Amino acid sequence: MVAGVSDGARAARSGRAARWVTVTGRCVAVAACVALAAGCHARPAAKPQSPRCQTLGQRYGLTPCPADPLPVEAVSVQNLDPKLSDAQANRIAQAYLRSRALYYLAIQANSERFFQAGVIDLPDVSPLMFDAETGHLKQARDQHGMVVLLAKSALKSIKVVPLPADLRESLDVTPLPLEDAVVVEATGPERQVIRVPGRPDEPVSTLDDGDSYRLLVGGVLVTKEGLPETYAELGQWECLDPDTHNACQLPSTGNG
Numbered sequence: 001m002v003a004g005v006s007d008g009a010r011a012a013r014s015g016r017a018a019r020w021v022t023v024t025g026r027c028v029a030v031a032a033c034v035a036l037a038a039g040c041h042a043r044p045a046a047k048p049q050s051p052r053c054q055t056l057g058q059r060y061g062l063t064p065c066p067a068d069p070l071p072v073e074a075v076s077v078q079n080l081d082p083k084l085s086d087a088q089a090n091r092i093a094q095a096y097l098r099s100r101a102l103y104y105l106a107i108q109a110n111s112e113r114f115f116q117a118g119v120i121d122l123p124d125v126s127p128l129m130f131d132a133e134t135g136h137l138k139q140a141r142d143q144h145g146m147v148v149l150l151a152k153s154a155l156k157s158i159k160v161v162p163l164p165a166d167l168r169e170s171l172d173v174t175p176l177p178l179e180d181a182v183v184v185e186a187t188g189p190e191r192q193v194i195r196v197p198g199r200p201d202e203p204v205s206t207l208d209d210g211d212s213y214r215l216l217v218g219g220v221l222v223t224k225e226g227l228p229e230t231y232a233e234l235g236q237w238e239c240l241d242p243d244t245h246n247a248c249q250l251p252s253t254g255n256g
Contacts, residue, residue, distance in 0.1 A: 049065065050065075052065070052068065052226050053065035055226035059113075059117065059225065059226065060106070060111060060113060060114045060117050060119065060226075060227075061110075061111030061112070061113040062102075062105055062109055063109055066101075069228070070098055070102070070228060072100070073097060073154075073155045075097070075156070075157060076157060077093040078157070078159045078160070079160050080249050081161060081180050084162075084180055089180070091221075092160055092178070092180060092182060092221070093158045093160055093182060095221050096231040097155075098227075098228055098229070099119070099120040099231045099232070099233070102114070102120060102227070102230065103120055104152055107133065107137075107147060107192065108149050110147055112137045112138060112141075119227060119232070120231070120233060121219075121233050122220070122222075122234065125173045125175075126235070129234070129236075136194060136204045136205070140195075145194055145197065146194075147193070147194055147204065148201070150191040150192070150193060151190055153186040153187060153188055153189070153190035153207055154186060154187050155186050157183075158182055158184055160181075160182055160183075161181060161216070161247065161249050162180055162181075162247075163177060163178065163180060163181040167218065167244070170235075171234055171235045173234055175234075176234075177219055177234045178218070178219065178220055178221070181216055181247075182216075182219075182231070183214060183215070183216050183217075183249065184214070184217060185213070186207075186212060187212040188209050188210060189207060189208060189209040190205065191203065191205070192205035192206075213238075214238075214239035214240070214248060214250070215236050215237065215239065216247055217233055217236050218234050218236075219233040219234050219235075
């Protein structure tokens with residue numbers, strides 16, 4: 001007991017203290033509710049990019065970040081080289097499929113940088129391999145527009161075949177393509193346009209619905225930072241050409 005303080009005064013003071021504690025408790029509860037409500041409406045913090053996505057964006061201009069593993073088209077692979085193991089034939093075919101997927105991602109990202117990065121071609125060796133694409137991207141950029149992929153061709157088949165020595169050496173490049181190449185068949189429609197605000201779309205790459213092509217593609221396997229193994233193209237030949245028809249191993253009665 002404290003001297004000089006009556007029991008009544010002590011009781012009154014205790015009552016005021018009790019009421020303050022009660023009110024304070026309510027204030028804390030209200031503040032907590034407000035904080036929770038604010039948290040419900042606050043924007044979540046942006047998720048930091050992974051080192052892989054940073055590399056793909058900075059080095060290759062691939063944004064948004066491609067999925068990992070990279071999705072590719074589901075297509076059957078035929079190994080038509082009796083000297084090549086099925087495992088190696090599939091390795092070559094899968095590398096080509098990844099290159100094809102990255103090609104379209106680069107077009108959608110309008111990335112000129114990608115086509116100079118040695119992922120799907122070797123620009124120092126075959127500088128004209130994707131010259132048309134880089135030209136379209138530059139034209140679109142100069143006009144303050146962009147290349148838009150409206151439709152993508154569908155891949156029907158991949159065959160892995162021996163690449164004749166005369167075709168390999170005709171490219172006159174170092175390194176030479178692998179001794180095996182891929183024969184790809186694709187069907188339309190495919191449509192790429194340059195889109196500039198206030199102007200009609202300008203078609204720059206078109207394959208009509210129902211049209212198709214067969215190409216013999218020679219290249220090498222490469223692995224670049226942040227990416228899986230890809231197929232860098234060094235040469236392409238039309239399978240309709242009589243000089244390459246046999247190399248493509250098309251049926252002799254086919255019309256190409």
